[in-house]
Amino acid sequence: MLIGDAPTIAARSPTYEELFERHAGRLHRLCGLLLADRDESREVVQDVFLKLHQARRQPGPPCDWAAWLTRVAVNACRDRRRAGWWWRFRRQSDRVEDVTLTSKEPTPEEAAISKETWHRIWAAFRGLSDRQRDVFVLRHLEGWPTDAVASTLGLTPGSVKRHLFRAIRHLRTAAVGDSA
Amino acid sequence: MSRCLSDAALISLLAGDGTADERAHMTACAACGDRHRRVGSELTTVRHVLLATDPPRTRVVARTRSWAIAAVAASLVVTLAVWGHVAIRGPDAPGPAARQRADHEASVLLTEFSLPMFSTDGRLAASVPDVGVLSLSADALDRVADCEWPDWAATAGCDETAHVARLLDLFEAPDTEL
The missing domain is CATH 1.10.10.10 (Winged helix-like DNA-binding domain superfamily/Winged helix DNA-binding domain)
Known part of the structure; x- marks a missing residue:
């Protein structure tokens, strides 16, 4: 459960590196499932962490970064899906192998x-x-x-x-x- | 709650939603408990496959083939549309009927121009071509040789037909006669 850990996060604001290390793999997997495209999901995750970098510099940052990152990633994936016919063509014709997953060991x-x-x-x-x-x-x-x-x-x-x-x-x- | 739970209610319970009555029924009803465990097991399998395995790699070929089929179908549609357009409207060059119509219009136009030109006394010589230019014999042509303006009416053997024939000769061979 990633929502509800706000008190833990609020105790000490995590650094950018900590958030990246903690959530990058999860967001890659999440975006890979939502987009079914490894390249697209990688670009979305990069955009998400760019927004994280900008959000951390603004006043009043969110107290639950995990939920914030997931919400931004989901919205970014939905924006990608609405991007037009070219994205749908790539989604339906590109390769879908090698999606980064949590475990490789059978x-x-x-x-x-x-x-x-x-x-x-x-x-x-x-x-x-x-x-x-x-x-x-x-x-x-x-x-x-x-x-x-x-x-x-x-x-x-x-x-x-x-x-x-x-x-x-x-x-x-x-x-x-x-x-x- | 005496009735067994629906699939939607079971899924809702699995997701942590559901009402207290539904939870109580699932605890008391062996059949619903079995269904709950079975659905949970299936969802665990689905979750595991999606989170811990690679997706299959067979999609590229199928999608490429579908796009190729779509491209071929689109080209066929365009070809049929062009062919149908040509077949219905015909080529740009006029057909036999159009050529005949154009020839008739040209003939009428030339006739309208030629009739005033060959008028002798202010009247339209509508019957000039049929008067006998082509039917005049050599004797008749000799006989009308003198049937020229302005004394043709007083010349013996000259009538209007011979006079017109003479005029036609003058118009048709101006270099030799003038």
Whole structure:
């Protein structure tokens, strides 16, 4: 859970290097999931940390930098998606391999997942609408509460729940396979 | 709450939302508890795949093929549109009907110009070409040799037809006659 650690952050304002080391990998993974493009996600993360650098120099910085960084990254990804047909063309035609992930070592659980299931889940995730993908990533992968997701995406909590239900139903079908 | 929970309610409970009644029912109902655990397990698998594995690399080929198909289809549509435009409107050069119409208009125009030119007494010589220029024999041409202006009416053997024929000869061969 990344939201709610405000008291810890407020005790001592972290340096830029500390924030980068703590959140760069997470933001790379988050933007990679939202954009499905490694180059685009790298550019977005660079922009996010540039904004972090500027925000730290302004008066009244946010007390929860983790939530601030995530919100800025999500909004930057949404801006990229709205950038026009050229971005959509790149997103649909560029390579999608080598997304930076949290772990490279195959765990027993990972080894237990069949290649077919793995392929189905990724295909289902890419088949989600932008809104469903945003909601699922923030709610289930980032662990944000429903109200925070709604506030960040400009939705109502009820709309967030509906998008989340549709996304999970789609992904569950992929996870279970034809036997569902 | 006696009825079993819906999938939406189970997902809401998994996300930490849900009502107290729904939580109580899930605790009491074995079937809903099993469904809750099964959905949780599936979501754990999904979360693990998305967070800890690389995405597949088979998308480039499929997308490239789709774009190639779209490009070929677009070029076919353009080709058909151009072909249809030409087939419907026809080429820029006039067809046989247009050429005939143009020839008729030119003929009418020339006739309108030529009739006043060959008028002898203020009247339009509408029948001049049919008077007999082409049908005059050599004897008739000799006979009308003197049928010129202004004494043709008093000349023996001269009539209006011979007079007009003579005038036509003068117009057609000005170099030799004048």
